[in-house]
Amino acid sequence: MGVKERRDRQKNSLRKEILDAARDLFASQGYENVTMRKVAEKIEYSPTTIYLHFQDKADLMRSICEETFDRLSRKLEKILQSPGDPVECLKRGLRAYVDFGLEYPQHYRVTFMTPHDVDPDDVLVAGSAGLKAFSILQQGVADCIRAGKFPNVDVASASQALWATAHGITSLLISHASFPWVSREKLINLMVDSMLQGMAA
Amino acid sequence: MGVKERRDRQKNSLRKEILDAARDLFASQGYENVTMRKVAEKIEYSPTTIYLHFQDKADLMRSICEETFDRLSRKLEKILQSPGDPVECLKRGLRAYVDFGLEYPQHYRVTFMTPHDVDPDDVLVAGSAGLKAFSILQQGVADCIRAGKFPNVDVASASQALWATAHGITSLLISHASFPWVSREKLINLMVDSMLQGMAA
């Protein structure tokens, strides 16, 4: 019964084609400026074919964001589980977070800069890819606390504050790219260092 | 020649009616979910009438955001020019910034969480209302530096870092409202205090 398998393979390969085309378009033109018809034209199928593989436009974008954010999660895991001072690891993790956001601004925008929870059902589903990355950061914070590096703060507060810090600079650099920022390096260092120092106090 | 004046008055009053209707709708339903036809229906005019007073939908929203952010600017001016420790003033200013964003999430979203500068011409125009508020904060930072409170940091770096800090928590609370945040109070205090402490070090 290899027939069904071949069919599945074909179906999957078209799904991948759609994802590839959409990823390109979303990254270069932004979610709102990409139409289903544009994606369809790029893969040389009719627009409705996409709906055989994805529920709607948002679902298509979500799939792509999940892929991309999985890469961030893996990178963060590697960084935060590396040996050495946990605070130093955390610092490197936060930097990696910002770098990632700036490397995939469109994905970051859709995942973290767009309101997500009108529907209280899919709260967990909606930003799940992004929230997984956060939970890894949180684990890094927990390591620091366990090592006695952050007295007087709890895991939740500290990790949320550090997330908001990294998100603040990431999202502002994305939304106001042509603002006369000081050196990105300097800014990130100042923020991350100050915040980590605040946790350590 | 009071005729033209009366006409102007009438024209202005319709403009105000449009602004009032649109402000309501934008605040309650969000920019994307408000259509020109909805605004028109609310003021009981035809949709095209709006275009006699505003260039397009974005222009309408921009006018409203400018109004709203002007109120923030005035509030920040009052806070930052009040007597006492400039660092304490700055802290209160940052808190006011976050509170403002949470009070007008839709306005904040459009002004600060949406990319603005595809067109390099209207960089200054686009987020002008919001950027004015930033420049007032920057002045507060300058006061702190002048008072010798922030050694080892320059005005630009410090104010940008503090802006990003306030923006980080504001925008995350807006975009992920149903995330299990720790107490808002606690979070803002932790972030602002840590960052200010970092500047003071």
Next chain:
DNA sequence: GGGTATACTTAACACTGTTAAGTAGAAGCG
């Protein structure tokens, strides 16, 4: 009162995401 400017509306365009209905062809089965 006749001509002109003003304020507004109606109709339409080009486009969007999405769905319902239709079609060619392969698969399954006698």
Next chain:
DNA sequence: CGCTTCTACTTAACAGTGTTAAGTATACCC
């Protein structure tokens, strides 16, 4: 082989969007 059924896909259409061009009634000016 021949018939039916299922699968992958397309065509046509819907309801809606922001926006513009063309038309209309009314108030103003002389």
